Amino acid sequence: MDAISTSALLFFLFILILISAYFSGSETAMMTLNRYRLRHLASNNHKGALRASKLLERPDRLIGLILIGNNLVNILASAIATIIGIRLWGDVGVAIATGALTLVVLIFAEVTPKTIAALHPERIAFPSSFLLRGLLIVLLPLVKTVNLITSGFLRLFGVRSVTTQDALSQEELRTVVHEAGALIPQRHQDMLISILDLEKVTVEDIMVPRSEIYAININDDFKSINKQVFLSPNTRVLLYRDNIDDAVGFVHLRDALRLQSKEQFSKSSLLRAVKELYFIPEGTPLNVQLTNFQQNKEKIGIVVDEYGDIQGLVTLSDILEEIVGDFTTSMAPAASEDVNIQQDGSYLIDATVNIRELNKEMDWQFPTDGPKTLNGLILEYVEDIPPPNTSMRLAGYPVEVIDVADNMVKTVRVIPEQYEPPAT
Template identity: 50%
Template sequence: MSEIPLSVLMGILALLIVFSAFFSSSETALMTLNRLKLKNLAKTSKGAKLAQKLLNQPDRLIGLILIGNNFINIAASTIATIAAFKIANDSSLTPEAAAAYGTVILTLLILIFAEVTPKTYAALHPERIAFPASYILTPLLKILYPIVWTTNLMTNGILRILGVPKDVAEQALSREELRTLVIENHSIRPDAKQKMVINLLDLEHITVDDIMVPRSEVVGIDITDDWNDIIKQLVNTYLTRLPIYEEDINNVIGILHIRTILPRLSQGKLDLEGLLSVLRKPYFVPEGANLTTQIKEFQKRERRMGLVVDEYGDIQGLVTIDDILEEIVGDFTSEPKNRGRHIIKKGENEYLVDGRIQIRSLNRRLQWDLPLEDASTLSGLIT
């Protein structure tokens, strides 16, 4: 190899550094890819699909990249040494000094052009590097598979001796980790969408007790009342669904959907028998049920309203699917369920608030942050 011109050696060395940069940047780019985004891109992009296949076998991928990179770096070191000796023969430098200079220069070249620069760029733009690189790494893995397989076999053997499992179960993101990702993800815009996702994640820690209409404020119809009074209630109600009970709210007979009696009510033909015939069986919700579970139950049972009961079966309040949805998207219902619990602005930073209002509703409307741990209503918090 001593007959090879110095210019050719330098050209080979430069080419090897480019190859080393390719392997270094490919490793960083592939490991930096967003797996969820990659899964979607793989449906339309062949490069993304190849990258996904490579990442499905990370031990083989890393083995291939490290084998390729180390082979190239060793080859570059050999070429640099030969070039150094060639320079020493043509100058007054001793072979030892030339080798030392060559080592320092090669180290700097590899560090700057084959490691730091390509890896930094790959970390900033992983898709630009990973997808094209996958076209090269995929066939290269097939060609070098025997070497990669042998290397991985020995590596896994050493890991077993050290007591390190080869396959580590994938850890799912916790709710708090997902919450942090949503907050820090600037691609979720506008802020209303971001808040909706955060509210959805928070449902697990909110119970029906936090959002229900308390027992004392549940609007229903007592069938033992005078029939004319019942008709007046039905005509004047602002609600679409009403619990029907006998003397006491604990003796619920059923749930009335106003829509089912409108024709007869408007014609003055509604009687008690007709009212009872359209009632739907009441649906009871155990107190303390979290909203994530409850919204699934509403969907499963095809219900929009539930009566919250304690362990003894006594009714504690009423919750609707609209109440849960408002925890996600904010106030939207046209039914004034908080009628009588108004918030009146009296001046700068001064409000007149009904004490029966739910703290969660107050926080949502005024963008406050009152504590939720010790009470569910404003009066309960004050007292």
Template identity: 55%
Template sequence: MSDDLPLGLMLGLLFVLVCLSAFFSSSETGMMSINRYRLNHQAASGDRSARRVVELLKRPDRLLGVILIGNNLINNLAASIATILAIHFFGDVSGPAIATLSLTIVVLIFGEVTPKTYAAIRPDRIAIPASLVLAPLLKVFYPLVWLVNAISNSLLRALGVKQLNADKDNLTRDELRSVVHEAGSLIPTRHQAMLLSILDLENVTVNDIMVPRHEIVGLDLEDDLETLLGQIRQSQHNRLPIYKGDVNNVLGILHLRNASRFLTKPDLNKAAIVQEAREPYFIPESTPLHTQLLNFQQQKRRIGVVVDEYGDVQGLATLEDILEEIVGEFTTDVADTHRDIHPQTDGAYIIDGTANIRDLNKALGWQLPTDGPKTLNGLILEHLESFPDAPACLQIGPTRLEILEMRDNLITSVRCWHQNVRRLSGE
């Protein structure tokens, strides 16, 4: 009986050691696999367990040091006990070999693969409880951990690794885009689209979203007073640019809420209209949308005149235009929103040549190139490299285009087909 008792104790101790090996192995994987962003959010919300894990992860070299020291001590002790047991049962010759093979299989399955796999799948369930043990262990074994890390860090510095603290979890724009995509049902589809649109603002300039020059609705001071008043009363826009003769000569921007100040004057004249206008705010056409959004906020503006490098007016950009890039069109009137697009019964579309390419891509789900000309007319002329003498056809990617009408060197009407035909939303 006295001989059996130590044997039973050793078998029990070996079982405990394998369990401890599983603990350290799963702790290593769980700590390194835990979602840092969720963890930081929980810590900022006052979760003490999350704060404890965050503190441990600030120095991964020390954390890994205490885990590996513990794991190696446990495995070496388990190997010694397994060898003693194997010699007892199988003799001095074959016992060590059997112990090595048996313990390798047991530790590999129960002390490494299984716990690490579980920890990789459920890191929160492992890392947070494990921190209760690892934090005090780090204090107990700190001298040994410090010595091991001092040697290890010296070798890392010799290899060119200077930063030994955990890097901040900064994400690039593409990585953040992947995070949004992979969020799945955790973020509603509509919200995902808005977040991705915000990330795209830097890649889009005001030239891409502006109202082009030929579509600007404004007040020309060379018109008679009655014409100007008629435009003011019937305008569908809240703000109107005021210019004289040519849109390049912009004198100001009139907010229609100020129109009541001069409409009731008995001696109304054009000077009174200009007096109520605010000085124009000019925007370089290459300004990225994310920059212009901040500029609108800082300047307390909602509309700006877009100019090119020569100072010539190219169009108008509004705060609403930028917001629509993020949240989509405000209007629900499809006919008004896509007034340049005319669906046909055969699945084709008759499109105005002045239609904006980005608007076409968003409305129809196409992939026409947007890194060059901004309008369909410009895109066709760029591909043809000349003005066609007669109606012509061409293909850009999966989109086929047929010129239907030209006027004054401007393509005014185009018939388009696409391999992946998609109807406008709301039809």
């Protein structure tokens, strides 16, 4: 080193600091790349993404390469700085060189390049991957040796090298969707979240209750049957004999109209047009039922309990509405058939309303892990059938019973302005 001038050593030291900055920035950039965006770019044959993706297939080798290069450069820089310090200031120059080099390396070879790389990982990682790939080919034997020794020491301490997968859990995916911001329209975000929530919702949560199923007793007078068929609000009508548990099947209005046009409309022809019933066990998650509908090529099913008794009716459209929203009705409170806003700011609500639907419509927080209707929630709370004018606080909402009939609460008043979050 005596033959090399101090100015040459300073220049060489400057180059080494730049190389150290390169390794530091490359490490941060490669490790902070968005893996899913990287895969997308690689699938579109982006050259930089392809190189980076190939390097990240073995992160242990990549990190080993970068650390070998960075440590070699920093050690060499330290030696050169020490020589320069001794030449300029004698023995005290060692301390001066150590302090000065530490500050320079910290600012210009660590913090600054790593900060830039963290903010713009693709701009740093893709170009640097070209040089890293070449260095890895040259230094591969050394990198393998270092990794082998490191793995040996890890095994001594009971640590096993495990390759982590980039798969996202549902909760992580939910967070990704929420944080997408303007990249995904709010409407699409809601649909994606609804798809993720399908497994948390069962068919009982969305079914048409047994008491509200539009069904026709096939043993009624034929004129009455004829009238009920063509007044049906649904395209498929359930037929039964005397008791709805003795269901016969569904008839499509299209088939009934075809029979009428051919003047063949009778009880017997109507029964021949009936489609076989498709039964759904209660408790079936919506994601499972959606798959079952698809596999069985069905669009409507009867929900039955463990005893085979009919509990309700579910259609494919009901499940799709859980994802995309209601096809026909407005979600505005004032337009709801079950919810009517009053001048004082309170709401008169049909107590047979489904709690989940009410929560979605009004953005309320009534519990959904118990009874499915507001009437059921009230009966569970008071453990009796409350008389009119009974007041209570359900899940923090002031609720007043307005009308009771047929052993059930018919109408209630809810005052959301006086909502108080329940104590935890």
